[in-house]
Amino acid sequence: MGERAVKLPAESMATNRARTGGRSDGARRRAWEGPLERGIEALIRLCGVSAILFVFAIFFFVVREGAGILFSGFDFVEFLFSSDWYPTSLGNVRYGVFALIVGTFSVTVLAMLIAVPFGLGGAIFISEFTSPRVRETLKIVIELLAAIPSVVWGFIGLSLMNPLIQQVFHVPIGLNVLNGALLLALMSVPIMVSIGEDALKAVPDSYREAALAMGATRWQAVHRVLLPAAKNGLLAAVLLGVGRAVGETMAVLMATGHAVNIPTSPFDPVRTLTATIAAELGEASVGSPHYQVLFVIGILLFTITFVVNLTADLIVKGRGRD
Amino acid sequence: MISTNPNSFLGSVAPMRRVVSLGILALVVGGACKKAPSGEASPAEKLSIQNIGSDTMVNLAQAWAEEYAKVEPNVSVEVSGGGSGVGIAALINKTADIANSSRKLEPAEEEKAKQTGHATPTEFLVGYDGLAIFVSKNNPIDHISVEELGEIYREGGKITKWSELGVTAIPGAKSDDIIRISRQNNSGTYHYFRESVVGKKSDFKQGSLDMNGSKDVVEQVAKTPGAIGYAGLGYATPQVRIVKVSKVKGGPAVVPSIATVHDKSYPISRPMFMYTPGAPAPHVKKYIDWTLSPAGQKLVELTGYVPLAK
Numbered sequence: 001m002g003e004r005a006v007k008l009p010a011e012s013m014a015t016n017r018a019r020t021g022g023r024s025d026g027a028r029r030r031a032w033e034g035p036l037e038r039g040i041e042a043l044i045r046l047c048g049v050s051a052i053l054f055v056f057a058i059f060f061f062v063v064r065e066g067a068g069i070l071f072s073g074f075d076f077v078e079f080l081f082s083s084d085w086y087p088t089s090l091g092n093v094r095y096g097v098f099a100l101i102v103g104t105f106s107v108t109v110l111a112m113l114i115a116v117p118f119g120l121g122g123a124i125f126i127s128e129f130t131s132p133r134v135r136e137t138l139k140i141v142i143e144l145l146a147a148i149p150s151v152v153w154g155f156i157g158l159s160l161m162n163p164l165i166q167q168v169f170h171v172p173i174g175l176n177v178l179n180g181a182l183l184l185a186l187m188s189v190p191i192m193v194s195i196g197e198d199a200l201k202a203v204p205d206s207y208r209e210a211a212l213a214m215g216a217t218r219w220q221a222v223h224r225v226l227l228p229a230a231k232n233g234l235l236a237a238v239l240l241g242v243g244r245a246v247g248e249t250m251a252v253l254m255a256t257g258h259a260v261n262i263p264t265s266p267f268d269p270v271r272t273l274t275a276t277i278a279a280e281l282g283e284a285s286v287g288s289p290h291y292q293v294l295f296v297i298g299i300l301l302f303t304i305t306f307v308v309n310l311t312a313d314l315i316v317k318g319r320g321r322d
Numbered sequence: 323m324i325s326t327n328p329n330s331f332l333g334s335v336a337p338m339r340r341v342v343s344l345g346i347l348a349l350v351v352g353g354a355c356k357k358a359p360s361g362e363a364s365p366a367e368k369l370s371i372q373n374i375g376s377d378t379m380v381n382l383a384q385a386w387a388e389e390y391a392k393v394e395p396n397v398s399v400e401v402s403g404g405g406s407g408v409g410i411a412a413l414i415n416k417t418a419d420i421a422n423s424s425r426k427l428e429p430a431e432e433e434k435a436k437q438t439g440h441a442t443p444t445e446f447l448v449g450y451d452g453l454a455i456f457v458s459k460n461n462p463i464d465h466i467s468v469e470e471l472g473e474i475y476r477e478g479g480k481i482t483k484w485s486e487l488g489v490t491a492i493p494g495a496k497s498d499d500i501i502r503i504s505r506q507n508n509s510g511t512y513h514y515f516r517e518s519v520v521g522k523k524s525d526f527k528q529g530s531l532d533m534n535g536s537k538d539v540v541e542q543v544a545k546t547p548g549a550i551g552y553a554g555l556g557y558a559t560p561q562v563r564i565v566k567v568s569k570v571k572g573g574p575a576v577v578p579s580i581a582t583v584h585d586k587s588y589p590i591s592r593p594m595f596m597y598t599p600g601a602p603a604p605h606v607k608k609y610i611d612w613t614l615s616p617a618g619q620k621l622v623e624l625t626g627y628v629p630l631a632k
Contacts, residue, residue, distance in 0.1 A: 015627065025523055079620045083528070084528070085528070086507070087506050087508075088507045088513075090522060090523055091522075091525065091527065092518075092523075092526060099528070103396075112611075141623050162545055163566060165554070166545075166546075170496050170503055171497075172495060172497045172499060172547075172548045173501055173531070173546060174545065174546070174547065175531060176606040177348030186489055242420065244466045253534075257531045258506075258531055258532045258533065259528075259529050259530055259532060260528045260532075261528065261529040269529075269531055271532070279506045279532070279534055280506060280507065280508055283506075283508040283509070284508060285403075285404070288510075
């Protein structure tokens with residue numbers, strides 16, 4: 001909605017300028033301006049399609065590296081449903097990623113349980129309940145939170161949260177699902193806040209004014225009018241946070257304990273799909289079955305994040321319709 | 323957008339072709355990058371040494387190669403792993419100038435090398451690999467046997483609680499469970515621990531915390547009261563305790579040290595060798611001599627292995 005509003009005036013301005021420029025300055029300027037214009041246009045078009053190009057090239061590369069094992073009788077059932085991950089065993093090599101999938105999802109789900117209330121609450125507060133000055137300050141601080149590199153988060157998890165969790169919850173291991181989920185929650189809150197706030201901002205002021213005019217309190221206006229009106233945008237905010245959490249590598253590698261394990265409580269260590277690739281790809285010899293299986297995990301991850309992002313996208317598209 | 327301006331649709335056909343060709347270009351470049359390390363020939367006047375073998379030694383060999391590039395810029399040492407067996411096979415096939423091996427050459431292999439290379443391979447002892455068993459500082463355990471370590475770490479192993487080892491109270495530990503700290507499954511240390519403790523064809527019990535480096539193992543053991551871990555002797559810190567190890571239960575328990583590794587009384591240690599096909603070429607000999615020099619041996623210590631006796 002916002003995008004469309006911005007695009008149209010810009011476009012018409014550009015065409016206007018081209019028309020008047022061509023007419024008033026005559027052939028002298030047009031001689032070099034024409035090719036320049038076309039050159040710039042081509043360049044910009046290239047920038048535009050480059051994203052598509054990179055995504056396809058990456059996908060192609062990942063599939064090509066994994067293809068060797070993928071298309072030669074690869075046991076998908078064992079891959080997806082066995083939790084025996086022994087890629088370098090000498091006696092019995094097994095590639096089962098079930099525990100890794102469960103690890104990824106357990107950390108992501110717990111992270112979202114923590115992050116969604118904070119993220120959406122923050123978005124509602126910033127968009128509806130603060131003075132402009134507080135809003136600007138909060139936004140800057142939250143953006144700062146988003147700018148912290150994930151390895152720094154991982155370090156915090158490893159050295160600060162690790163002993164803290166052991167002491168507070170009286171558990172033997174501080175590197176566990178909870179530790180990773182807390183970090184991921186902190187990392188995805190800024191995304192949720194800024195996208196959620198945009199979604200709330202996109203609700204026309206007439207809705208707020210109408211609600212207040214009907215005698216609703218501010219909270220009633222938010223709860224009954226704004227949230228339903230902005231629900232698609234808010235859902236998209238959550239899903240982008242999920243995408244961030246599923247794909248995050250460094251922080252979870254450091255904070256979750258990196259243990260192939262199906263967790264029975266938030267205090268069990270786990271290992272995620274991304275962390276497995278990060279830890280093992282460097283030393284797996286190029287082209288070996290282990291190397292190829294790691295790329296198959298990459299394809300799996302690519303599929304998961306693609307589905308999440310596509311869902312978010314479709315929801316955002318649907319926003320204008322209702 | 324597309325329907326309002328037919329030109330933009332027609333115009334996008336040509337870029338599509340460009341997209342495809344650029345995509346192919348990207349893949350070709352990607353493929354070329356992958357093969358570059360082996361295919362890139364060094365300049366004619368530059369001497370190169372092919373150094374192949376033991377995964378256990380690959381970090382050390384790499385550290386040596388990098389340092390030697392500063393000492394002798396005209397010689398490039400190209401290191402690759404694969405295992406001691408791969409190194410020895412390369413030695414026999416004469417594709418390696420130096421084979422790294424964490425075991426002695428078997429007589430049959432020596433015979434084979436003689437046939438293909440017309441000379442007995444020359445052996446150089448370059449250092450030792452010794453793994454220490456670490457527990458947290460407050461853990462009262464005094465010694466442990468290789469057998470018990472195997473039961474703790476092996477898939478299907480019986481020992482999971484500290485009380486089964488006779489340790490009843492570890493200050494600060496929240497449970498009786500032994501928290502196994504291990505390494506990621508392609509590290510040389512992991513391979514050696516598997517070979518010497520867990521069992522060559524056996525696997526590790528799942529659920530261990532797999533760290534990315536020996537330093538991380540020691541740090542994690544320090545922070546987790548109920549933990550046990552293994553790493554090179556050189557990684558010991560004041561925050562952890564080293565446990566004495568006996569070959570069999572009830573046997574003499576030995577503290578790992580440079581001395582006990584040298585006299586072979588410490589059970590989880592082994593020598594590391596370099597082999598050359600026959601007598602080494604002058605530039606290879608010079609390299610090996612450098613690895614045996616104080617500067618080279620210093621790197622042995624820095625990478626977590628045990629240097630030679632002085």
